[in-house]
Amino acid sequence: MEEFAQQVVTGVSIGSIYAIIALAIVLIYRSTSVVNFAQGEMAMFTTFITWSFLLRMDFWPAFLLTIVVAFFIGAALEIVVMRPVERAPHLNSIVVTLGLLAIFNSVALWRYGPLQKPFPDPDNWCIGDSCLEIFQGDAFTAGAVTISRLNVGILFVALMIMVALFLMFNYTKLGLAMRATALNPVASQLVGINVSRMLALGWGLAAAVGAVAGVMTASSLNLSIDMMAGILIFGFAGAVLGGLDSPGGAIIGGLSVGVFQVLAGNYIDSQIDLMAAFAIIFIVLVIRPTGLFGRRLVRRV
Amino acid sequence: MSLLQIDNLSIHFGGLVALDGVSFEVEAGTIMGLIGPNGAGKTTVFNCITRVYHPNEGSIQFEGQELLRLPPHEIIRAGTARTFQNLELFSSMTVLENLLVGQHSSFHANPAEAAFSMPRSRAEERLGVERTNEILNFLRLEDYRDVMVSGLPFGTKKRVELARAMVSRPRLLLLDEPANGLSRGEVKVLIELVRSLRDQLGVTILLVEHHMGLVMAVSDRVTVLNFGRKIAEGTPSEVQRDPAVIEAYLGDTGA
Numbered sequence: 001m002e003e004f005a006q007q008v009v010t011g012v013s014i015g016s017i018y019a020i021i022a023l024a025i026v027l028i029y030r031s032t033s034v035v036n037f038a039q040g041e042m043a044m045f046t047t048f049i050t051w052s053f054l055l056r057m058d059f060w061p062a063f064l065l066t067i068v069v070a071f072f073i074g075a076a077l078e079i080v081v082m083r084p085v086e087r088a089p090h091l092n093s094i095v096v097t098l099g100l101l102a103i104f105n106s107v108a109l110w111r112y113g114p115l116q117k118p119f120p121d122p123d124n125w126c127i128g129d130s131c132l133e134i135f136q137g138d139a140f141t142a143g144a145v146t147i148s149r150l151n152v153g154i155l156f157v158a159l160m161i162m163v164a165l166f167l168m169f170n171y172t173k174l175g176l177a178m179r180a181t182a183l184n185p186v187a188s189q190l191v192g193i194n195v196s197r198m199l200a201l202g203w204g205l206a207a208a209v210g211a212v213a214g215v216m217t218a219s220s221l222n223l224s225i226d227m228m229a230g231i232l233i234f235g236f237a238g239a240v241l242g243g244l245d246s247p248g249g250a251i252i253g254g255l256s257v258g259v260f261q262v263l264a265g266n267y268i269d270s271q272i273d274l275m276a277a278f279a280i281i282f283i284v285l286v287i288r289p290t291g292l293f294g295r296r297l298v299r300r301v
Numbered sequence: 302m303s304l305l306q307i308d309n310l311s312i313h314f315g316g317l318v319a320l321d322g323v324s325f326e327v328e329a330g331t332i333m334g335l336i337g338p339n340g341a342g343k344t345t346v347f348n349c350i351t352r353v354y355h356p357n358e359g360s361i362q363f364e365g366q367e368l369l370r371l372p373p374h375e376i377i378r379a380g381t382a383r384t385f386q387n388l389e390l391f392s393s394m395t396v397l398e399n400l401l402v403g404q405h406s407s408f409h410a411n412p413a414e415a416a417f418s419m420p421r422s423r424a425e426e427r428l429g430v431e432r433t434n435e436i437l438n439f440l441r442l443e444d445y446r447d448v449m450v451s452g453l454p455f456g457t458k459k460r461v462e463l464a465r466a467m468v469s470r471p472r473l474l475l476l477d478e479p480a481n482g483l484s485r486g487e488v489k490v491l492i493e494l495v496r497s498l499r500d501q502l503g504v505t506i507l508l509v510e511h512h513m514g515l516v517m518a519v520s521d522r523v524t525v526l527n528f529g530r531k532i533a534e535g536t537p538s539e540v541q542r543d544p545a546v547i548e549a550y551l552g553d554t555g556a
Contacts, residue, residue, distance in 0.1 A: 184391055186353065
């Protein structure tokens with residue numbers, strides 16, 4: 001039983017990164033119906049930007065600066081690359097995101113090389129002398145179950161992002177306008193919402209959220225060109241499981257995929273975890289195409 | 302100077318001419334009916350005014366301002382709002398949220414001002430709440446305030462869409478087939494409602510409608526389109542006697 005509990009805890013901590021990347025995928029999907037396959041590579045690329053900031057400053061300033069830079073990269077991509085294909089069939093947009101995946105991958109390889117780069121663990125949060133020790137220090141233990149400080153920190157960051165987005169979407173005028181745009185672009189424009197700006201904002205937000213996932217991944221593994229490839233697939237599985245248009249579903253979906261992956265790896269075979277992700281995508285698409293929390297679209301015909 | 306002045310409006314989609322040199326004016330404080338057989342171009346006129354389509358030729362002046370020079374999301378700020386033939390609501394939001402989105406154009410305070418509840422944000426919020434309540438009462442929607450729109454009956458949804466248009470305090474309201482899908486009793490109520498929108502809330506109305514009883518009962522003037530051209534304009538009784546109109550609706554009688 002304790003072994004099982006340990007597996008679940010490990011799964012949740014792995015899954016928290018999937019949850020963040022799933023959230024980024026959902027942010028773009030719900031407003032444009034486009035799955036951004038470049039989400040993982042964008043996150044990898046922005047993490048290299050963090051790495052170059054880290055040569056000049058401390059961890060958290062570098063982290064925050066990266067989020068801002070990522071936001072502008074995401075918004076610029078929407079304006080320059082996605083907007084011209086906005087009115088074409090969605091397949092065109094999706095192919096464009098595959099192109100972005102290849103471009104970010106090659107540019108990163110060209111600029112930063114194929115070697116892994118060491119990446120520091122995040123510092124603890126300190127105000128004066130009092131510190132919130134959730135990133136560094138001894139692992140937490142409860143009975144035979146342990147969880148590292150870093151994993152607690154990552155989980156905490158994932159929850160903070162979710163709370164921040166929840167507050168923004170439900171209690172601000174901007175959030176209401178973004179939800180309206182996702183639900184009905186025609187009517188949104190009519191009530192005076194600048195729909196193009198909302199789509200750019202959506203991409204910016206997704207890139208910023210993705211940047212967090214990238215930095216957290218690099219902290220727990222190392223920084224490398226291909227670090228996000230597998231994570232994108234698991235994150236995508238999480239997004240599909242949660243329902244592609246539900247931010248809350250993305251978090252729960254991502255965490256569940258992490259747990260499922262660890263359990264499958266432990267109780268079946270350690271080589272099958274990637275297959276487990278595909279099994280989840282497949283089963284969900286067959287049994288419940290809209291995911292656990294997705295909304296069902298009923299159209300009058 | 303008319304409130305709305307449409308001049309020589311033309312639009313074609315490939316080889317199909319949807320509007321061909323249509324001109325008419327709507328005086329402030331009046332109700333103008335826009336009628337014509339299916340495919341005559343009535344909704345296309347609405348789509349040009351609200352900038353869903355961009356006409357090939359012509360001009361649309363509202364209070365002397367050229368609407369065709371504004372981007373689509375600025376049209377509502379100019380003072381016009383519309384409803385749709387097939388309802389364009391935010392269906393997984395509540396009635397109240399729909400009305401809040403409807404007031405998007407009236408809020409100017411930025412998110413920081415709103416977050417710290419600065420004076421401008423507070424004043425706008427108070428005005429917004431007042432207007433919302435006024436419109437909810439006017440359209441008898443108080444009981445549905447926090448209900449999700451997707452679960453409401455069709456007639457109620459149409460009132461929600463009307464409410465969303467009205468909260469932005471438009472001076473010109475474009476109604477696209479408000480009677481569509483309503484029962485006979487509901488149409489009677491609608492006739493009174495359209496009149497009271499003009500008389501009590503002071504909004505000028507341009508009305509596209511197939512229900513002749515409604516059009517003839519509420520309109521001060523009626524413009525008739527057929528195959529993208531204006532074929533008649535006048536008071537309801539003038540239009541009903543017009544031979545070109547009778548022919549358009551009944552076909553060539555050979556007489």
